[in-house]
Amino acid sequence: MNTDPASTAPAAAMTAAPGTGLTVLYRGPLASCDYDCPYCPFAKRRDSGEQLRADRAALERFTAWAAAQEGERLSVLFTPWGEGLVRSWYRRAVVELSRLPHVGRVAVQTNLSCRTDWLAGADREKAALWCTYHPGQTPYERFLGRCRELSDLGVRFSVGVVGLEAHLEEARRLRAALPSEVYLWVNAAEGHTYTDEEADLWTALDPLFPYSRHPHASAGLPCRTGESVISVDGDGTVRRCHFVRAELGNLYDGSYRRSLGPRGCPLEVCDCHIGYVHLESLPLYDVFAGGVLERIPARPVRAPAPNGLAGGAPHRRPLPLVTG
Numbered sequence: 001m002n003t004d005p006a007s008t009a010p011a012a013a014m015t016a017a018p019g020t021g022l023t024v025l026y027r028g029p030l031a032s033c034d035y036d037c038p039y040c041p042f043a044k045r046r047d048s049g050e051q052l053r054a055d056r057a058a059l060e061r062f063t064a065w066a067a068a069q070e071g072e073r074l075s076v077l078f079t080p081w082g083e084g085l086v087r088s089w090y091r092r093a094v095v096e097l098s099r100l101p102h103v104g105r106v107a108v109q110t111n112l113s114c115r116t117d118w119l120a121g122a123d124r125e126k127a128a129l130w131c132t133y134h135p136g137q138t139p140y141e142r143f144l145g146r147c148r149e150l151s152d153l154g155v156r157f158s159v160g161v162v163g164l165e166a167h168l169e170e171a172r173r174l175r176a177a178l179p180s181e182v183y184l185w186v187n188a189a190e191g192h193t194y195t196d197e198e199a200d201l202w203t204a205l206d207p208l209f210p211y212s213r214h215p216h217a218s219a220g221l222p223c224r225t226g227e228s229v230i231s232v233d234g235d236g237t238v239r240r241c242h243f244v245r246a247e248l249g250n251l252y253d254g255s256y257r258r259s260l261g262p263r264g265c266p267l268e269v270c271d272c273h274i275g276y277v278h279l280e281s282l283p284l285y286d287v288f289a290g291g292v293l294e295r296i297p298a299r300p301v302r303a304p305a306p307n308g309l310a311g312g313a314p315h316r317r318p319l320p321l322v323t324g
Contacts, residue, residue, distance in 0.1 A: 021073040021104070021228060023293070025242060025274065026062055028234035030055040030082045047082070056089045058234035063093045065236075065251060070102050077130075077293040078108040079242065079274060085114040095119075098127040107293040113138060116149040128156040128294035135161070135170040144177055151179060158295045160185035163192070163202045163209070175205050183296050187273065188212040207301040208287070215271035216279060220264040224278040224285075227262050243267065243275050 031047055047055070066074055076097055084090035085108060095118065097106040107128040119127060129150065133143050150157045159178060161171045163186045175184045186206040188194065194202070194213055202209045225231070226240030226248065233239075238248045238256035244266060249256030270276040277284045277292060289298040 021075065022069075023075045023077070023224075023229040024066070025077050025079050025229070025231045026059075027079045027081065027231065027242065028055050028058045028062070030080045030084060030087070052087070055234065056087070059089050059093055061236070061252070062232065062234075063097060066097055066103065067100055072102065074100075074103050075105040075293055076103065076107070077274070078106075080109070083111055083113060084108060085110045085112075091118045094127055095122045098123040105293050111137070112143060112146045116146055116153065116155075119150070119153050119155050122155075124154050124156070128291070128296070129158075130294050131157055131159045133159060133161050133170070133174060135167050140170060140173065144174065147178060147182070151182070156291070156294055156296060158183045158185055158291075160187060160206075160295070162187050162189050163194070163212075164189050165198075168201060171205055183301075185209075185273075185295055186212065188214075188271075208297070211276070211282070211284070212273060215269035216276045216282065217268070218265040218270040218276070218279060218281075219268045222262060222280040223265045224280065225265075225275070227260055229278050230256065230260075241275050241278070243270070243272065 029051065031051075066076060078084055078090065078093070080090070085094075090108065091114070094106055094108055097103050099122070103126060105126055105128060107130055109130045109132070111134060112129070112131045131147070131150075147157070147159060159174065159182060161167050161174070161184075171184070171186065178184060184206060186202045186209045188209070199209065199213050202213075223240075225244075229241070230248065231239045231242045232251050236251040236253075238251050238259075239246065240248060240263070246266070248259035265279070270279060273295065276282060277288065285292060287297055287301070288295065290296075291298065
């Protein structure tokens with residue numbers, strides 16, 4: 001870790017009172033990925049050596065800041081544009097942060113193309129992976145093997161796919177092979193409209209798919225982002241979330257803290273899980289209690305009953321319930 005006092009001291013001095021908690025979604029400049037998914041703008045992008053060094057320095061600065069926040073309970077989710085875990089500095093950050101007593105959870109979004117043995121050095125009560133299977137980008141058996149390695153290591157993880165018709169059979173195959181306790185989620189494909197019949201096929205795999213199927217009206221609704229959840233980029237610029245560009249301040253000089261507080265969402269709709277999961281108008285903090293960052297439900301979920309929780313519009317199917 002970078003332990004340069006100049007990068008950590010100002011923020012550390014403004015740490016909130018003990019007992020409070022802050023969730024940080026970190027996204028540095030890394031944009032390179034080893035996959036070329038047609039639905040991703042970062043497919044097969046290559047960062048230069050200079051760009052990779054900048055990303056590493058930014059991440060080390062962030063982890064040094066996190067290590068200094070001893071008076072505050074932190075949770076961290078890494079959401080890189082590219083694939084982070086093929087880079088040693090992301091693996092090291094997950095391990096080191098997981099071993100800090102004031103960090104309650106450290107999770108990372110990944111395509112699981114990297115090896116998994118490095119997780120043996122992490123606190124596996126705290127480290128967790130949000131894994132996405134991309135059919136056609138990696139052999140099915142290789143991906144499944146990685147999942148089995150995570151299970152053998154005792155690492156918490158979820159697995160998901162993008163809800164494209166071409167992925168359906170592979171998703172069914174994966175669901176059948178995964179342990180029942182591993183949650184398989186489905187993201188609605190961007191720009192895709194699902195008929196009820198199509199949605200039912202995906203809901204049979206992921207009972208929570210109705211939350212992803214439609215964008216959620218969010219204008220003016222209370223949201224935890226900007227209060228107990230923040231987004232941070234590689235320069236330390238703090239925003240309430242990845243999708244609202246207004247700046248709250250900077251992480252490293254502590255200026256963001258003056259802007260923290262309850263506020264309504266300024267956007268008309270929220271259509272990405274890492275955004276709408278924090279809306280107070282949705283019950284997803286209860287659904288994912290203890291696993292919000294890694295997208296793991298607290299209890300088994302079941303498909304919605306005909307008279308279940310409505311999605312808010314007459315044409316929408318009921319949203320799923322959590323079993324007791």
